[in-house]
Amino acid sequence: MEEPIVSAEIMVTTEFIGPIMQLCEERRGNYLGMEYMEETRALLKYELPLNEIIYDFFDALKSRSRGYASFDYEMKGYERSELVKLDILVNREEVDALSFIVHAGTAYERGRKMCEKLKEEIPRQLFEIPIQAAIGSKIIARETVKAMRKDVLAKCYGGDITRKKKLLEKQKEGKKRMRQVGNVEIPQKAFMSVLKLDDK
């Protein structure tokens, strides 16, 4: 399999050279060199897989350089690479929107993180929900959202009724903003959160 590679130039203030180089290493970057532009600024040159910079690389770059880094790239070409398709299954059903092409080396880590994130984001429901990451037919990570066990208001007397009604309305509203995937209700923000796995 081949994947597209870019040549990137990253301008950074010298105090952040370390963290930015680390970021590029994490993203399977190939270090080409560094030039000092002034005493306090350097230009880092890396080759990076397009796959690795396409979602939140820019955000991570900014956050690790306190906003000072800048980034420019152009396509270089294609290179052979060990890529796999990582699928996410919620309640044993594949969720197309969450499938990713990832490098084989990072697949396990990525799969694990995605399962953990989804477990946090998907609310408990009437039944237990397995969340699995798979490559082909092989399950490489799994989390479980336990079935709802208790959701009761112990006291509901005269003065509680108005507040209780508001709570129930909020609950009902929340459900409307969910996406139905098979039998499972998944909030919109769960899909977005899975893309931002670099949040530290």
Added chain:
Amino acid sequence: MRPLQIYIHIPFCVKKCAYCDFLSFAADEKMKRAYIGMLLQEIEAWQDRGDESISTVFFGGGTPSVLPAEAIAAVLEALKKKFTFDRDAEITVECNPGTLTADKLRIYRQAGINRLSIGLQSAQEEELRLLGRIHTWEDFLESFRLARQAGFGNINVDLMSALPGQRLAIWRDTLEKVLALAPEHISAYSLIIEEGTPFYGRYQEDARRRERGEECQILPSEDEEREMYRLTETLLEEHGYARYEISNYALPGFACRHNCGYWERREYKGFGLGAASLVDHMRFSNTTDLHRYLEGNWEGEAQERLTREEEMEETMFLGLRMREGVSFAHFRQQFGVEMETVYREVLQKLERQGLLEQTKETVRLTERGTDISNYVFAEFLL
């Protein structure tokens, strides 16, 4: 004559318990006197419809028993002057064991109080300290004895389960100690960690863990909490108490009529700080601001006139709290339409999910439905 229930709020306590988020606080005698004075004015000033007969009165709080007995008697007398009372009206005063005396109880009886609700929460000394209660188990025993001696034949005891560090065996012990006294009524609530209370700061993290179904550090786990609930049901039923609502148990004939009124949507008028009312299809409450109340500005925010749909929703999510559920006849009578017509899909779905069960006459929560009753209730919103 149409029935009306009365609620009186007494927002004073000796000291605030660590878990409590009710409208209550400590106050000096001057404040309490001023409050009672204003309460009497509010009662006098209310424009009733002229055709009511009072079926129940409930003095709640706070700790109504922290007031001098004469104050309670005076309020009750003002109510009796203003309204016609049912001959067998149920008249309850909430009490704290630390504040009851033989004299107080005698004056209550004389004034016509016929039901007491005593806040015990736990029979374990360590738990009482943890909760910040002002009394001991011995204090409660003494209060209970005095109440019986004064002639009270209708007593409720309030209990709380799922306390920090509590295990099933300890909860069983509290239940058994209370059952040995044979009160007519027991309210058993699961502790809720409320925002703005000292318990929130201490146990909120743990409470969140529990909500996610994870291991807890000090609060009983979800499974343990449900076990405690099941134990209460079983043990109390063995001793002749019927669970007639999610958290309320009574010997035959001793269900709390005032509280049933809330779940059956009977009309009630609340007097006092923050007191809530349901009158003429309107829900409204008094101000929660003590200074405003004492100035004579009793009203709270705008009243909300309930729509027919809202009343149907309430009928379901309040009525289903009762073990017997909601009867089809009652729904038809109230709204002139079949429950089936309004809620066909909801009823079918919830029954399919094992959360509701239907008989020819009624629909009610199943055991699992009770465990996740909030989920069920939300389904009835139109």
